[in-house]
Every structure is written in structure tokens, then in C-alpha cells.
Amino acid sequence: MAKMMYRDAVRNTIFQEMKRDDSVVVLGEDVVGGMGTDGGPEAIGGIWSTSTGLFAEFGADRVIDTPISESAIVGAAGGLALSGKRPIAELMFADFIGVSLDQIWNQIAKFRYMFGGKSRCPAIIRMVYGAGYNAAAQHSQSPHAILTGMPGLKVVMPTTPADVAGLLRQAIRTDDPVIFMEHKALYGVQGEVPDDPDFTIPFGHARLTRAGEDVTIVATGMMVGMAEQAADTLAEDGIGADVIDLRSTSPLDEEAILDSVEVTGRLVVVDEAPPRCSLATDIAALVAEKAFASLKAPVQMVTAPHTPIPFARELESAYLPNPDKVEAAVRKALSYN
Amino acid sequence: MQLSREDLLGAYRRMKTIRDFEELLHEEIATGEIAGFTHLYCGQEAVAVGVCEHLSDDDKIVSTHRGHGHCLAKGCDVTGMMKEIWGSREGLCKGKGGSMHIADTDKGMLGANGIVGAGAPIAVGAAMAAKLDGKDKDGKLKVAIAFSGDGACNQGTTFEAMNMAVVTNAPAIFVFENNHYSEHTGYKYAVGTSRDIASRAEAFGMKVWRADGTDFSAVHDTMREVLEHVRAGNGPAAVEFDTERFYGHFEGDPQRYRGKGEMDRIRSERDCIKNFRRTVTEAKLLEGSDLDRVDEEVAKTIADAVAAARAADRPTAEDVLTDVYIDY
Numbered sequence: 001m002a003k004m005m006y007r008d009a010v011r012n013t014i015f016q017e018m019k020r021d022d023s024v025v026v027l028g029e030d031v032v033g034g035m036g037t038d039g040g041p042e043a044i045g046g047i048w049s050t051s052t053g054l055f056a057e058f059g060a061d062r063v064i065d066t067p068i069s070e071s072a073i074v075g076a077a078g079g080l081a082l083s084g085k086r087p088i089a090e091l092m093f094a095d096f097i098g099v100s101l102d103q104i105w106n107q108i109a110k111f112r113y114m115f116g117g118k119s120r121c122p123a124i125i126r127m128v129y130g131a132g133y134n135a136a137a138q139h140s141q142s143p144h145a146i147l148t149g150m151p152g153l154k155v156v157m158p159t160t161p162a163d164v165a166g167l168l169r170q171a172i173r174t175d176d177p178v179i180f181m182e183h184k185a186l187y188g189v190q191g192e193v194p195d196d197p198d199f200t201i202p203f204g205h206a207r208l209t210r211a212g213e214d215v216t217i218v219a220t221g222m223m224v225g226m227a228e229q230a231a232d233t234l235a236e237d238g239i240g241a242d243v244i245d246l247r248s249t250s251p252l253d254e255e256a257i258l259d260s261v262e263v264t265g266r267l268v269v270v271d272e273a274p275p276r277c278s279l280a281t282d283i284a285a286l287v288a289e290k291a292f293a294s295l296k297a298p299v300q301m302v303t304a305p306h307t308p309i310p311f312a313r314e315l316e317s318a319y320l321p322n323p324d325k326v327e328a329a330v331r332k333a334l335s336y337n
Numbered sequence: 338m339q340l341s342r343e344d345l346l347g348a349y350r351r352m353k354t355i356r357d358f359e360e361l362l363h364e365e366i367a368t369g370e371i372a373g374f375t376h377l378y379c380g381q382e383a384v385a386v387g388v389c390e391h392l393s394d395d396d397k398i399v400s401t402h403r404g405h406g407h408c409l410a411k412g413c414d415v416t417g418m419m420k421e422i423w424g425s426r427e428g429l430c431k432g433k434g435g436s437m438h439i440a441d442t443d444k445g446m447l448g449a450n451g452i453v454g455a456g457a458p459i460a461v462g463a464a465m466a467a468k469l470d471g472k473d474k475d476g477k478l479k480v481a482i483a484f485s486g487d488g489a490c491n492q493g494t495t496f497e498a499m500n501m502a503v504v505t506n507a508p509a510i511f512v513f514e515n516n517h518y519s520e521h522t523g524y525k526y527a528v529g530t531s532r533d534i535a536s537r538a539e540a541f542g543m544k545v546w547r548a549d550g551t552d553f554s555a556v557h558d559t560m561r562e563v564l565e566h567v568r569a570g571n572g573p574a575a576v577e578f579d580t581e582r583f584y585g586h587f588e589g590d591p592q593r594y595r596g597k598g599e600m601d602r603i604r605s606e607r608d609c610i611k612n613f614r615r616t617v618t619e620a621k622l623l624e625g626s627d628l629d630r631v632d633e634e635v636a637k638t639i640a641d642a643v644a645a646a647r648a649a650d651r652p653t654a655e656d657v658l659t660d661v662y663i664d665y
Contacts (some may be wrong), residue, residue: 004362025469061469072497079481081463082447083467087462102494107453107459114438115448116421116430117660149470169654175663194503255517 001194007187009164010050011127014088016197017172018058024172025062025080026054028073028090028126032065041065047092048128048187070096074103074125081123086172094129094181095141108177109152120175124168130222130272131304131320132185136311141292142272144220145279147179148249154178154203155250157220161191163247166201173200184223204251208260212240215330217268218262218283220246223321227270230326241330249279257283258291265296266333270321275303297336300329340557343601345617348390348553352382352610352630352648354415355406357639359584362405365643366588375436378406380551380583383609384514385410387556388482391564395473397463397481399446399456401436404449407484413439417641425649432652433660453519454492457483459513461498464507464573478568480508488519490534492528499541502573504603508531510567511538511575514550516582521594538575549579551609553617583605 004012018024020247032190034043035236038202044234051140053061060231066073077089090095097104104125111121131140148155154176156163164182171178193199209224219227224245231241246253261267267287271280280301301319310319340348359379365371378385381403389398389410398405408418414430421428422436429439447463448507450456460483467479489495490513502509514535517524525532535545544566548559556578563574581603585592592600617623 014556024490025465027465062507064465067497067500069501071494072461072501073456075455075494076462076465076501079397079399079447079459079464080466081462082442082459083481084464085466102452102455103458107450107455110438111440111448112663113660114430114434115440115442116428118430119440119448120663121441132562154662237456258489 001192003190004161005187006161006164006189007048007050007184009161009193009221010168011052011054013165013168014051014058015054017169018059018062020197021086023084024086024088024334025065026051026088026090027066027076029066029068029092029169030127032063035065040236042154046090050182051090057327069099071103071139073317074078074100076105078103078108078121081108081121081177082119086122088124088126088172089204091125091127093333094127094143095137095282097127097143097147097192104147104153105150108213113152113175118141121177122175122179123177124171124181125177128184129181130183130185131309131316132222134311134313134316137308140309142221144249145273145277145282147277148282148314151252152177154249156203157181157183158247159221159224161189161193163201165193165205166199167203167247170200170202175217181221185222201247202233203248204253205247206246207247208256209240209245210241210243212242213263214240215268215270215333216244216257216264217270217326217330218244218246218257219258220249220279221272223270223272226326228323229323230330233323234330239330239334251314254286254290257286260293261287261291265294268300268302268326268329268333269296270302270326272321273284273304274306275301277304278303281282297333300333302326302329341342342623344390345473345623346627346631348386348557349613350626350635351386351410352553352613353631353635354638355382355385355409356610357635358407358409358415358419361639361643363583363584363588365532371422373435375422375588377401377584377588378403380581380603380607380609381514381516383553383556383613384550384578384580387553388512388560389441389558389652391560392445392482393473394443394445394477397460397467399447399460399463399481399483400449401484401486401489402451402453404437405437405550408439408441408446408449410427412444413441413446415638416645420649423646423649424652425646426656427653431656431660433569438663445631454485454489454494457485457489457495457498458501459507461502461507461509461571464502464509465505468506469506472506478570480510480564480567482510482512484512486515487513487515487517487524487528487534490537491519492588498631499538499543499573501505505541506572508567508570509573511543511573513575513577513638514580515577517581518586518594521590523594528602537577543575544571545574546576548576548578549581551607551612553613554610
């Protein structure tokens with residue numbers, strides 16, 4: 001096991017897979033960085049340092065630095081994938097799905113189905129999402145629910161460096177388009193990563209990070225840490241919580257959620273996105289439909305408010321879920337008897 | 338360069354197959370037997386065939402929602418296509434795609450497309466892949482072709498794709514078929530004041546060509562030059578063909594925007610198939626009887642394809658859920 005940061009797990013996994021498989025290529029804005037400048041290539045290897053060193057190793061045909069053209073980036077990933085390559089396209093911010101939505105939604109997500117199952121589209125669209133950097137309304141969003149709602153896409157949201165490695169390797173080796181969502185506030189998180197160069201984590205398998213019998217807390221990405229903090233505080237009062245990190249929202253590990261709720265009878269969903277038509281409402285509806293008889297309390301949702309993301313520190317803090325809000329939601333769920 | 342008798346007959350056969358395939362659809366759609374939206378390519382056959390005659394299955398094309406001609410020219414199966422348009426589970430895309438989404442990646446046909454302008458970025462990706470693969474067994478650099486109309490040339494995606502192809506030196510060819518109408522709007526209105534699509538590509542630094550898209554030999558000769566340029570590793574190129582659309586934007590379009598006598602003039606002066614027949618027979622390259630024989634064979638092929646489409650298995654409700662993912 002090697003200890004490394006979340007961002008290094010991204011880069012290392014891509015590096016290893018590019019070494020292993022010639023058909024893996026990387027493309028995106030500034031994935032090389034510095035092209036066409038006096039500083040030269042790799043003056044910056046991506047603003048998130050998730051592609052540093054790839055260009056030097058693999059060259060311009062496999063590490064394709066692109067203009068700021070998100071539709072062309074995603075579309076080219078589609079064309080590469082249909083032509084037998086395994087492209088990993090990067091959207092510097094998940095917010096930019098708005099610029100490239102047709103290529104994501106109408107093109108790569110639908111090729112396999114529209115073309116009668118004969119075409120494979122092993123394209124990965126990596127995108128950096130989430131709030132926490134005071135980056136305001138166009139650089140902080142968490143659009144996982146929109147993408148999860150698109151049949152044909154797999155949507156993956158790793159929380160730990162180990163999960164980054166296992167899930168990204170799985171994504172690269174998958175023949176379907178995968179939306180790989182990296183939380184910008186997790187890039188500096190350290191963790192152990194297995195050394196096994198074939199270490200993969202199959203999609204649709206949630207990770208139980210805390211175990212308890214009083215309440216189920218479901219979360220993704222940065223929200224997992226908040227749920228864990230709340231669970232640790234509640235444990236001091238003898239309240240036990242299952243904390244479930246979904247890891248992928250499509251496919252969704254329904255069984256993990258339902259099995260837990262059948263034991264605890266109480267569900268708190270923590271979602272960084274606004275509440276309407278969201279991952280939170282989707283999971284609440286799932287439990288209402290399939291585990292209603294187990295519920296001892298109404299489902300509690302801890303989400304951002306229904307508003308664009310604000311800039312000022314005080315406002316962003318107020319906007320985001322936090323451990324106190326999760327704890328309050330758990331106590332509210334426990335108040336029903 | 339003069340084509341052999343065999344090549345000329347082959348080109349004529351493909352153009353006539355597209356024409357008959359679509360004339361048949363034109364009739365059948367009027368009866369209500371075929372579901373959905375259908376956009377006919379009739380009139381533009383010389384472009385699809387003149388371009389694709391130069392390509393192998395290793396070369397990719399990305400098409401438009403007027404895609405039947407490109408599919409047939411690239412070698413997609415006639416009966417499989419007909420079954421697809423009929424919505425059969427035996428269709429080329431199992432009835433999942435229909436007229437607007439026919440694809441066959443084994444033939445290098447990466448899909449017709451229901452979104453105007455969406456194809457060009459995909460073609461650039463295919464061209465990047467071609468560049469990675471290097472030369473094929475015959476020492477040829479593989480290429481990818483983006484077919485776009487005068488409507489698609491106004492989409493930002495087309496501009497992004499052209500620029501990115503130049504930046505990455507990808508062997509992409511942007512083939513613009515200017516049939517003078519984007520849906521129901523004239524290119525004289527919609528394509529800026531220059532009305533010149535090729536010059537847009539030129540502005541991105543590509544070498545460009547222009548030719549009469551109703552003249553098969555002009556298309557074929559021009560494409561030979563374009564492909565020599567691109568296969569030599571000079572990066573992307575673009576070509577604009579001036580062509581004609583015989584039917585409306587979609588089937589059922591009353592075409593009230595057409596000028597008086599416009600269709601009669603186009604049909605008599607700008608029909609690429611009639612012109613091909615006249616040119617090759619006047620030059621004594623082929624006999625009228627040779628072409629008549631092809632006509633008969635094509636008519637039979639199309640009639641057989643329709644009969645097969647009518648008799649083919651229909652999809653069932655269970656088929657709705659297949660092919661969403663490969664593995665879950």
C-alpha cells in the first residue's frame with residue numbers, strides 16, 4: 001500500500017493504464033498545459049495537477065492538449081471511443097457540462113442503444129465538481145443528478161484515494177461511457193492505495209464507512225466526511241449510524257441502502273446539490289417505494305438550498321451541508337417513535 | 338482521371354441505389370406505413386458516392402440526419418437499413434435508431450445524427466484515432482470525414498471541431514454539402530454575407546476545395562486531391578460541394594419556400610444521376626443498355642429489401658431494455 005493524495009491517485013492510475021494499454025488517450029484543456037507559450041509544454045500539467053508528466057511519457061498523440069472547446073472535447077472522445085480507443089476526456093469544471101451537453105447527452109450516452117448494441121463507447125469524461133473554494137455559481141456545482149438521469153451513462157463519485165484508483169481503473173476498462181466526478185475539495189486528501197496494478201472496484205457497490213443500528217446516512221463525495229463526523233459525534237451519545245458512501249450513482253447500490261434501512265428504520269440523505277429532483281429525492285423515493293414498512297420516521301434530507309451557489313465565505317458555508325446539519329437531521333429522525 | 342468501366346458502373350449502381358431507396362421511402366411514407374421523421378438525400382447522391390468511393394472500411398465517416406445516402410455509399414447493408422427504417426428488430430440497429438441514427442462501425446460508418454452540427458467533433462475524434470493508428474497495411478493514413486450541411490456550418494460545434502482538427506493536425510476532412518436550405522431557410526440568409534462556407538474552413542488554416550456537387554466526376558476528382566493532401570499527413574482539409582435537395586427538409590414538408598419553377602429547373606438541369614448517364618453515354622464510356630441493366634438490378638434490390646422489411650420480426654417490449662449498457 002502506498003500513501004498518496006486523491007489527485008495523485010488520479011494521475012498514477014491514468015499513467016499505469018496508459019502504460020498497460022496503448023488505446024488509452026487523454027484529452028482536454030491544459031492537460032499538457034503551457035502549449036504555445038514560452039514556458040513550453042508541461043509548464044503546467046493541468047490546473048489540478050492530475051496530468052503532470054503524462055505528456056513527457058506518452059507524447060502529443062496520446063496526451064492531446066485541446067483548445068477551450070468543451071463540445072469538441074467530449075465529441076472527440078466519442079469519436080475516439082467509436083474508433084477503438086479508450087479516451088479519458090477532462091472537463092476542468094463539471095459546470096462546463098452545460099457547454100458540451102449535447103455531446104454528453106445526445107451522443108456518447110446514446111450511441112450503444114441507438115446503434116442497436118453493436119457500437120462500444122468506452123469514453124470517460126472526468127470532471128471536477130463541488131463547492132468549498134468560494135468559486136461561486138459557475139465553478140462549484142455538483143451536477144451528478146442531471147447526469148445520473150441520463151440512461152447510457154455510468155456516474156462515479158469517488159471519495160478516497162483508494163476508491164479513485166479502483167474506480168478509475170474500472171472506468172478505463174469499461175466499454176460504456178463513464179462520468180468520473182472528482183471533488184475539488186478532496187484532491188488534497190491522503191490515503192492508502194493498493195499497489196496491485198489490476199486493483200479495480202466494480203461499479204454499483206457502496207462502501208460502508210461506519211456501522212450502526214439506529215440510522216442510515218447515505219452520502220457521496222465530500223458529504224461522506226460530513227456524515228462520518230456527525231456519526232462520530234452521535235456515537236458519543238450511544239447513537240449508532242450506518243454511513244453509506246455510494247461511490248457510484250449509476251449504477252446505484254439499492255441493496256446496500258435498503259438492507260441498512262430495514263435494520264435502522266431511519267434514513268438521512270446528505271447531498272451537496274440543491275434539493276429538487278436530486279440524488280436526495282431519488283433515494284428518498286427509492287426507500288419510500290421499497291422499504292416503506294421499515295421506516296420509523298420520515299426520510300430526512302440534508303441538502304444545499306434551492307439556489308445558485310453563492311460566492312462569499314459566509315454564504316457558501318451557509319449553503320453547504322455540514323456535520324451539524326447532518327447531526328440535527330439524525331436527531332430529528334430519532335425524535336419519531 | 339478517367340475511371341474504368343467497372344468503376345463507373347459501380348458508382349452509378351450506388352447512386353441509383355440511394356435514389357431508388359429514397360424514392361421508395363418517399364412513396365411509402367405518404368401511405369403512413371413508416372413511423373417517425375425521415376429526411377431524404379435525393380439529389381445529393383453524387384456527393385456521398387463521389388466521396389466514399391475513395392474510402393475503405395478503415396476510414397470513418399460521420400453523417401447528418403439526411404444520412405441514408407452516406408450510409409449506403411459507405412457500404413451499409415441495404416436490407417438492414419430498410420428493416421431499420423421499418424422499425425424491425427432485424428434492422429441494422431435493431432429498430433432502436435431508425436432513419437436518423439443508422440450506424441455500422443464495422444463499415445466505418447459512425448452514425449447518422451439527429452442533432453445538426455453534432456457530427457464534426459466526433460469525426461475529429463475518429464481522425465485522432467486514425468492518427469494514432471498510423472498507416473494501414475497499404476501504407477495509407479486513415480482519415481475521418483465529417484459530412485455537414487449548410488445548416489450545420491452555422492453551429493459552434495463545427496467551428497470548434499475545425500479548429501481542434503487544425504490544432505491537433507488530425508486527418509479529418511470536413512465535407513460541406515451546401516444544398517441551399519437549412520430546414521426551411523435559405524443559405525443566402527443564414528450563411529453570413531459571403532455565403533461561402535469553404536472560406537470559413539480556410540480561416541482556420543485548412544486548405545479548401547470547392548466543386549459542383551451535382552457532377553459526379555467533379556466530386557470524385559476533387560476528393561482524390563483532398564485525400565492525397567490529407568493522407569500525406571498535411572492535417573485536416575475542407576471541401577464545399579454545391580448540390581441540390583429534391584425533397585423537403587423532412588418528408589411531409591410542403592416546401593412553400595421554394596421559388597416558382599425551382600424544382601422543375603433542378604430536376605431537369607441539376608440531377609446528378611441524369612447528368613452522369615448523359616456524360617458517360619455521350620463520351621461512349623458506357624452504353625445506355627449497361628445503365629438500364631443496373632437500373633433493373635437496383636429496382637429488384639430495393640423491392641426485395643422492402644418485402645424483407647415488411648416481413649421482418651417486430652421488436653417486443655423486452656427489447657426496450659437491451660443495449661443500454663454493455664456491463665453494469
